[in-house]
Amino acid sequence: MARTVLPGGLRVVTEHVAGARSAAVGLWVDIGSRDEPGFDPAARGAAHFLEHLLFKGTARRSAREIAEEIDAVGGDLNAFTSKEHTCFYAHVLDSDLALAVDVVCDVVLGGVMDPADVEVERDVVLSEIAGRDDDPEDLLADDFDDLLLGDHPLGGPVVGSEESVGDMTRDVLARFHGAHYVPSRSVLAVAGNVAHADVLEAVAAAFAHRLSGDPAAAAARPDAPAVVRAPADRLSVREDDTEQAHLMLGVPSIRRGDPRWEAQLVLSTVLGGGTSSRLFQEVRERRGLAYSVYSSATGYSDLGVLNVYVGCAPERLGTAAGVLRTQLAELAEHGITAAELTRAQGQLRGEYVLGLEDTPSRMSWLGRRELDGPAAALDLDEALARVRAVTVDEVAAIASELFATPVTAAVVGPYADVDDLPDEVREVGE
Incomplete structure (x- = not known):
């Protein structure tokens, strides 16, 4: 494994996998649903909402162009949100490494979050929540966490609720993104038939203008109690x-x-x-x-x-x-x-x-x-x-x-x- 910390705090970690003909590129952000309540009570579900919204377009690419560029090389582009991490990732042929780095970083750091797109993705996220409500195991897991963790930041579903997503504003999403989705809270992880120097070159070529700044400028994760108090109801x-x-x-x-x-x-x-x-x-x-x-x-x-x-x-x-x-x-x-x-x-x-x-x-x-x-x-x-x-x-x-x-x-x-x-x-x- 090789590791470099770039100006502005972005950490780049790579591993060469012998025999591979592909490259997996992931931009990990140290942000998840647990960070939402401390940032803004109205932000429940913001990290997951942004997982959808950031694919709707950047200053350099429309949503269609993002999809077409990855499809044109037979790649896969996706993301997931957890309670503590968010990851945007691409899986491509090794020869398309630079494209994958460019697209993934552009999506995460350069999303424009157009108000019209907020409304479109709101309906998509609400549909996802409705789908979760049709799955009793998903409902059970959320109910269990709510009961066990109570008011701890880890309590509450990653997707938010119908109410929180229905009321989510573009301003809340933009402020949450601006505070947390920054190089100093991010890790670019790449594995496959890659060389560390080539990954660094791809990052520098695509986003040198976004990799400067104060590494301590991002909002820190607030301290949370290390022990969950016993719930009144069990x-x-x-x-x-x-x-x-x-x-x-x-x-x-x-x-x-x-x-x-x-x-x-x-x-x-x-x-x-x-x-x-x-x-x-x-x-x-x-x-x-x-x-x-x-x-x-x-x-x-x-x-x-x-x-x-x-x-x-x-x-x-x-x-x-x-x-x-x-x-x-x-x-x-x-x-x-x-x-x-x-x-x-x-x-x-x-x-x-x-x-x-x-x-x-x-x-x-x-x-x-x-x-x-x-x-x-x-x-x-x-x-x-x-x-x-x-x-x-x-x-x-x-x-x-x-x-x-x-x-x-x-x-x-x-x-x-x-x-x-x-x-x-x-x-x-x-």
Whole structure:
């Protein structure tokens, strides 16, 4: 890997991937939905709105020209927004590296945000929100985060709400963009058949006039509480006429970059990370209660969330919830076995390596590492070594710490209120 910090603070990180014939270019901005409330209460959903709006045209290109230039070389151009990061990326042939750098940076830094385009994209984003509302798992995840995280900046959906997006003004979007979408909060990550010097040349040729200025000029991310206070209510239900009942329960956990992060990943893997996991074997294979059951560990810069999900027939929800809570209690009391540790370590190592077999994945690894900072900026060998170093006792200590605390649960399904839920679910809030 090679790294250069340019005047104005833009960080450029590259990796040459032997045998590749493509280049993946991503402009990562250290901005996400968690930054919106502290900037302006009216900005909920602004980062995601801008993900759409910035493709509508720049001072140099119309939206059609942006699309045509990438299509003409058989490339892919897209973006995504998370709670802490936004990434605009292109995947092209290696010979089209300079074009990809030019287009991606032009879109992010040079978007004109025409008022007419704001109205067009408002309807697109509202349609996306409506589509999310048709997906009970998406609704469940948002409800769970709202309940668990409360008024923490990480609470609230990335896409905003119908109300916030409906009221979003061009002024709010422009101010949010001007404050945050600047070189000093950005990382240009490139992976593939590339040379670092060629990437620097492409950046300089396209945007030298935007790479100057004060690296400290961008608005800083406001401090947030490192610990989520216990919610007053630990159980929510959303009535939805679904064939299945959907349950998510979990606890605040370890932040990304914590030295215990890999041990927490092992814990989540043992619990519900694959077909040999405890939840899959007990809920699906042994009892046939559900088709889908899993756990996940999500890490943010200052905290984490560990949760489990199950989707099943409404009449089986109580039994499934009882199994989930029993498994959490078993892990809290007894930890994991040496055989489970070995399997989970092998599974995680395989996921790490196999997940980095293509240039877009390598680019994402580079960008996330750079934004995460020194504590989490591991190369692949270091990450694999940390997984191998996890011990049974470390996992047991984390399980005891996390699952000894009260869990929070959210339900989406054919239930009018909490009183309609099975006793095993209602006990969460008692």
